[in-house]
Amino acid sequence: xxxxxxxxxxxxxxxxxxLITGLECGHDPPLVVKEKKDGNGSFRSSMLNGEVRFNNxxxxxxxxxxxxxxxxxxxxxxxLYFLETVLFGKDQKVFIRAHHVELLEDLDTFNKYQWxxxxxxxTLNSLQRDLRKMVEDYHITxxxxxxxxxxxxxxxxxxxGIRQYVLHGFPYAFQIWACEAIPTIGVQIANKSDALLxxxxx
Numbered sequence: 001x002x003x004x005x006x007x008x009x010x011x012x013x014x015x016x017x018x019l020i021t022g023l024e025c026g027h028d029p030p031l032v033v034k035e036k037k038d039g040n041g042s043f044r045s046s047m048l049n050g051e052v053r054f055n056n057x058x059x060x061x062x063x064x065x066x067x068x069x070x071x072x073x074x075x076x077x078x079x080l081y082f083l084e085t086v087l088f089g090k091d092q093k094v095f096i097r098a099h100h101v102e103l104l105e106d107l108d109t110f111n112k113y114q115w116x117x118x119x120x121x122x123t124l125n126s127l128q129r130d131l132r133k134m135v136e137d138y139h140i141t142x143x144x145x146x147x148x149x150x151x152x153x154x155x156x157x158x159x160x161g162i163r164q165y166v167l168h169g170f171p172y173a174f175q176i177w178a179c180e181a182i183p184t185i186g187v188q189i190a191n192k193s194d195a196l197l198x199x200x201x202x
Contacts, residue, residue, distance in 0.1 A: 001013070001128065005182055010181045010182060016177050016181075017119075017120045017123070017173055020173045020176050020180070020198060021119075021200055022198030023119065043073060046068065046070070047066060047077050052098060054096060060081065060085065072107070075107075079110065080101065080104060084096050084100070086170065088118075088122055088168075089170060089171070119169060123167070123170050123171060123173065126171070127167060
């Protein structure tokens with residue numbers, strides 16, 4: 001994805017995304033995952049009450065109250081919580097993909113999965129969709145202003161004139177990239193403390 005700012009062009013690709021986040025930027029083929037039956041020993045049955053469909057709100061509630069004699073199951077739960085609420089940030093009512101839970105049955109498989117690419121694609125799709133909508137709304141508003149038409153006032157007066165949108169995925173990486181790539185933005189909203197990798201820790 002390219003951005004034109006101040007007569008210059010800036011690229012936000014998977015390479016920049018991985019440089020910022022520290023996620024591995026690989027091109028390995030998708031892993032073949034062998035589904036584990038949901039018996040008493042499965043992660044789903046022991047930590048998720050055997051539920052097949054649940055959303056971020058549910059997983060957050062489980063994470064905050066969970067206890068287990070199995071350190072491995074607690075690690076898996078923490079990974080699922082971080083994956084769904086941070087890397088794949090979305091509306092709390094959206095259901096979590098069953099495939100993500102299946103991958104957790106084997107930690108080695110889970111850790112080798114292409115989360116970098118999946119996370120980047122989710123973030124990019126959200127950016128493209130929501131920014132395109134913002135541009136369209138801006139042009140419609142400008143056209144109406146020129147033609148003398150008044151915008152319908154919003155019910156909440158505090159939001160009048162404020163364009164709001166919700167980004168899914170991991171938009172924090174995009175914010176860090178903007179600060180790094182476009183110094184005029186960075187100096188206004190953040191102080192860089194170091195030059196370490198991944199860039200997100202600075």
